[in-house]
Every structure is written in C-alpha cells, then in structure tokens.
Amino acid sequence: MLMKPPAPYLPVPSPALSAEDQAALTDLYIRGTPANTLRAYERDLLYVTAWKAARFDAALDWPEAEATVLAFILDHARNLGDAPPEDSARQTADALIAQGLRKSLACPAPSTLDRRIASWLAFHRMKNLASPFDAPQVKQARAKARRAAARPPAPKSAHPITRDVLETLLATCRGSRRDCRDRAILMLGWASGGRRRSEITGLMREDVSLKEFDKRDVVWLSLLETKTTLKGDTPRLVLKGRAAQALVHWIEVGEISNGPLFRPISKADRVLKRRLSSDAVAQILKHRLKLAGLPDGYASPHGLRSGFLTQAALDGAPIQAAMRLSLHRSVAQAQKYYDDVDIAENPATDLLG
Structure with a gap:
C-alpha cells in the first residue's frame, strides 16, 4: 500500500x-x-x-x-x-x-x-x-x-569487496538462520551484479524463480526497478552455483513462501514477517566485517557493487558483460572500476624498470 x-x-x-x-x-x-x-x-x-x-x-x-x-x-x-x-x-x-x-x-x-x-x-x-x-x-x-567547490570524488566504500574479501566474510556465516540469511544477502548482493541496498531489501519471494534450480543450479531474479531503470524495464538477473544455492537454502530455512525475501531475525533466531530495512544491510555488513577481523569502516554496502566490478576487471571480464548484471547506465561510470585495475597492470607504468 x-x-x-x-x-x-x-x-x-x-x-x-x-x-x-x-x-x-x-x-x-x-x-x-x-x-x-x-x-x-x-x-x-x-x-x-x-x-x-x-x-x-x-x-x-x-x-x-x-x-x-x-x-x-x-x-x-x-x-x-x-x-x-x-x-x-x-x-x-x-x-x-x-x-x-x-x-x-x-x-x-x-x-x-x-x-x-x-x-x-x-x-x-x-x-x-x-x-x-x-x-x-x-x-x-x-x-x-x-x-x-569541486573536489575529487570520494569512494562510496573505503574498499571494494573483492572475491577474497567476500570469502572472508562468508566464512563468518556458520549455521544459524541469521547466518543463512546473511550469507544469502552477501552472495546475492555481490554475484547478481553488485546490488544496491534498496534493491536487495526490495526483493519479494515472488521475484525469485526456482524453475531451473534443480537441473542447472540457476535462480532468476526479477527486480521491480533500480536507480537506473524504470518499473517494468529492469531485465531479469541470474544467480548461479554457490550464490543460487545460498539463496535457496535461506528460502528453505526461513520458510519464505511469499512476501519479503529478506527479513529481520529475532534474538531467539525466529524469522519475522516484515521486510528487512536498507539500513539493516549496512549493519549486517558491519557485523560480518568485525567477525572477520577487518577494521571498522573497511567497507560499506556499496563495496559489494564496486567489488563485483573490480573483480570482473581483475578476471578480464568484458565491461559490457559486467554491465549487463550491474545495470550501469553509463559506460564511463562502470569504466572507473576497470581503470583502477588496468592502470596498475599497464606496461607503461614499468618503463623505468
């Protein structure tokens, strides 16, 4: 309503x-x-x-x-x-x-x-x-x-959450319902293209299709809208392998049959019915960073987004392929993450030996 x-x-x-x-x-x-x-x-x-x-x-x-x-x-x-x-x-x-x-x-x-x-x-x-x-x-x-008043743009996250950092955070997720939920949030937020907080918490169970999961370990996501797309114009996104398995495991453990996909969990490890707030994603990440032994303020939720694109650049994925998942509207905006990686690998930086 x-x-x-x-x-x-x-x-x-x-x-x-x-x-x-x-x-x-x-x-x-x-x-x-x-x-x-x-x-x-x-x-x-x-x-x-x-x-x-x-x-x-x-x-x-x-x-x-x-x-x-x-x-x-x-x-x-x-x-x-x-x-x-x-x-x-x-x-x-x-x-x-x-x-x-x-x-x-x-x-x-x-x-x-x-x-x-x-x-x-x-x-x-x-x-x-x-x-x-x-x-x-x-x-x-x-x-x-x-x-x-022009100034160099400050990064939205102090560090990108690249794959090695993500694995460190996932290692803090053990076996409780809260751990299952947090693992699914981190993996979905990263592997589906670097989702924004509002996009993660806005997902409904009805937005998740499991039709191909049993055969191919593939889950399809339907975002209603994003910062760069209008309602009805957002393409379906895909989760594969471990990320898809983590999401399905959360759906089963949380008994999510309809309504909000990600929800608060009580101290008694009981899944509540209401939607998880966007601010809660930041608190979840802060908690996982602390458990992983990383400094306070090491990364913000935007680090999932910047980390996905940075890792795509490190792995040599074409920027157009990464943008199909990140849904960046501007190539120039996405290119910034690639430039941060490419300049360190550029042979011209070693001319002096």
Whole structure:
C-alpha cells in the first residue's frame, strides 16, 4: 500500500481540472515518485525552510525571489569556518548546526547543493510555478559554485569487496538462520551484479524463480526497478552455483513462501514477517566485517557493487558483460572500476624498470 506524501510534494490543485482528474494527477505523482526521492524531498524542504527562517526570518515564498535563491547558493559556496562571527551566512549556518540540519561550517559538496536545489525546483514545478533557478544570473552562480567547490570524488566504500574479501566474510556465516540469511544477502548482493541496498531489501519471494534450480543450479531474479531503470524495464538477473544455492537454502530455512525475501531475525533466531530495512544491510555488513577481523569502516554496502566490478576487471571480464548484471547506465561510470585495475597492470607504468 502506497502512503500518501505530505501536500508540498503533490501537484497544486488546478481550477482547469475536474476533481476526478485532480485526484488522478495526485495518484500519478504518488505512484511515479520513488520512496527514496520522497524522503530526499522531505529532508530538503525541511532544510531550505529552516535556512530561510534563520537567514531572513521569513517563510518560503512561492515562487521564491531570485535574490533569495542566489543568497542560498552563495551561503553554500564557501567555507564559513573562515568567516567572521558576524557574517550572516555563518550565523545562519550556526543556527542550522544547532538544529542538527547541518554538520559543519565547511563548504558542502556540490552534489549536496545540487540535490537541494533540484528538490526546491521540483516543488515549484509541482505548484505549476516558474522557477527562480532558471534566471541567467542564478544559473551562472550555480555553475561557478560547482566549479569553485569541486573536489575529487570520494569512494562510496573505503574498499571494494573483492572475491577474497567476500570469502572472508562468508566464512563468518556458520549455521544459524541469521547466518543463512546473511550469507544469502552477501552472495546475492555481490554475484547478481553488485546490488544496491534498496534493491536487495526490495526483493519479494515472488521475484525469485526456482524453475531451473534443480537441473542447472540457476535462480532468476526479477527486480521491480533500480536507480537506473524504470518499473517494468529492469531485465531479469541470474544467480548461479554457490550464490543460487545460498539463496535457496535461506528460502528453505526461513520458510519464505511469499512476501519479503529478506527479513529481520529475532534474538531467539525466529524469522519475522516484515521486510528487512536498507539500513539493516549496512549493519549486517558491519557485523560480518568485525567477525572477520577487518577494521571498522573497511567497507560499506556499496563495496559489494564496486567489488563485483573490480573483480570482473581483475578476471578480464568484458565491461559490457559486467554491465549487463550491474545495470550501469553509463559506460564511463562502470569504466572507473576497470581503470583502477588496468592502470596498475599497464606496461607503461614499468618503463623505468
């Protein structure tokens, strides 16, 4: 059942539409907006509302004034730790830090600023209003801020979980139901192409086909949607061998006949009915890293994704073949993992001997 999001995320009522059509438009917005996007909208609306209240002692306007959004860009385009205490941007940042909405006075990452602006822009579109972010001076300031704050991209995981690291984690999974579940999550998350947390926890038992398992040790997975594919456009993915066996073993041990594929397990080792949360995947990985004797923070769940592609490069798998499983939309994005491997093996690096 889809939960109706708060009114700011929905299209404004239009006098040109009948009540029936307005309801249909609202329903379209609800069904067509991913849950992760709704959560980002909620955080961003809270942030920009608090920012304007602290900066101008005023509520948001619809449409917002160009001067206000320009001030927003300028406030987030420099390191405010260097600003004097009486600086209005610093005072605003201090207020947001006190509210727990901002972490520090450092210049936010360009991607963070871009996401908040994108949400703000989306709210204007939902209200059928012209956006102040389309003004030439504002657009130019955004571009300059992005370039001024440019920094080397930080990896989403400190280390990729390559095959040897994965085997170390799997060795910590013994024989309890929790161990069976964690083994299946790690192997499915890695071997099916490096799945994201939301994709792993979003799987239902009905998304798993075991028709070819007895004959070929093959399991087929049907993802509803991913970050790079829309509903209905995601191709089926395959699990083979050990990964397929681990998943089937979990289904049998957990007695998963329908509903969520991966679920919480009680302290008494009893499988619960509700879906496992995305954050739980991070906790599972953290727990397994600790049991394996690896440092805290060694890898995040994205390490399953980066590790799959890194291992594919190490094993000489064509990038197109790896992308068919990882479902990367951009070759350039997937190529980064291959480049990290290839440059170390490039003969040109040994010219000096």
